[in-house]
Amino acid sequence: MEDDTNLSRVFDEAFYSRPSNGWNSERARSRWSELEDWRYTIAGPLDAIVKKGGCQYVYARNDRYFAGVSDPESLRSRLLEWLAELAAKVEGFQPASAAEQGDIAYMRSRVAAMRSAIEQAIEAERRRWSAGK
Numbered sequence: 001m002e003d004d005t006n007l008s009r010v011f012d013e014a015f016y017s018r019p020s021n022g023w024n025s026e027r028a029r030s031r032w033s034e035l036e037d038w039r040y041t042i043a044g045p046l047d048a049i050v051k052k053g054g055c056q057y058v059y060a061r062n063d064r065y066f067a068g069v070s071d072p073e074s075l076r077s078r079l080l081e082w083l084a085e086l087a088a089k090v091e092g093f094q095p096a097s098a099a100e101q102g103d104i105a106y107m108r109s110r111v112a113a114m115r116s117a118i119e120q121a122i123e124a125e126r127r128r129w130s131a132g133k
Helices: 002-016 026-034 036-052 072-091 098-131
Strands: none
Touching (some): 036 072
């Protein structure tokens, strides 16, 4: 259960945390808000793994999000693909002040935390997948 508790903590930190002292600039806060759909798309399968112990629903879907996702490895690839796109959008934000430098550092830290959450959740999903065979 320690792994589950740690995964839940890592997930919450990656997807639900806010800057400890608030955003330094409205422009950066706005950029992060614009990326909300990306964050929710990535978070969906991870949330199922954390809260339900697995994300079996993604393997049966054949839609624009999960076509070709048939096992934990292909899910990991898809999530990392989406994360790379999110990271590129974060990097597209060009800080124009010291305050915005702090904000982009925060956004980058969330992207790194999301990668850690993906890796840990996929490891849990691999274990579930193997136990079901």
